[in-house]
Amino acid sequence: QERALEGSICFNFIRNAARHLLTLDEKNPHHIFEGEALLRRMNKCGLLDEGQNKPDNVLAITVENFLERCLQTLIFQSGMAKSIHHARVLIRQRHIRVGRQVVNVPSFMVRVDSQKHIDFFLTSPFKGGRPGRVKRKN
Numbered sequence: 001q002e003r004a005l006e007g008s009i010c011f012n013f014i015r016n017a018a019r020h021l022l023t024l025d026e027k028n029p030h031h032i033f034e035g036e037a038l039l040r041r042m043n044k045c046g047l048l049d050e051g052q053n054k055p056d057n058v059l060a061i062t063v064e065n066f067l068e069r070c071l072q073t074l075i076f077q078s079g080m081a082k083s084i085h086h087a088r089v090l091i092r093q094r095h096i097r098v099g100r101q102v103v104n105v106p107s108f109m110v111r112v113d114s115q116k117h118i119d120f121f122l123t124s125p126f127k128g129g130r131p132g133r134v135k136r137k138n
Helices: 002-023 029-045 063-068 071-078 084-092
Strands: 096-098 118-120
Touching: 002 029, 063 071, 071 084, 071 096, 071 118
Parallel strands: none
Antiparallel strands: 096 118
16 A cells, blocks of 8 residues: 555656646647657656557556566566565565665665666575574584
């Protein structure tokens, strides 16, 4: 529910910007400049495909599209976690990195170019770094 609320705030902002652009004339320089910026941002975030370069397509984006781009969901879909809740725990315990940066926010929006750089942190026991708790040998 919390993730849906976060997604809906950003979602409403983008939809309102697209509605405003659709009210302007297509020859208006503000429409051209802002429209290109909005579509470029949506393509970078992975919410729109490269072929969907019209402000009308921005209105077709749903909250589920936003939730699919969250780090928590991508980790679960890639098989790094057993469940969506396990993915959230891994992120909060700082086992996950995107590129070189450790990310501990499960709702982190992953861009398309960063998606291939999602991995376990170097010192994480899941990666093969420092061992976690080890049973004593008696």
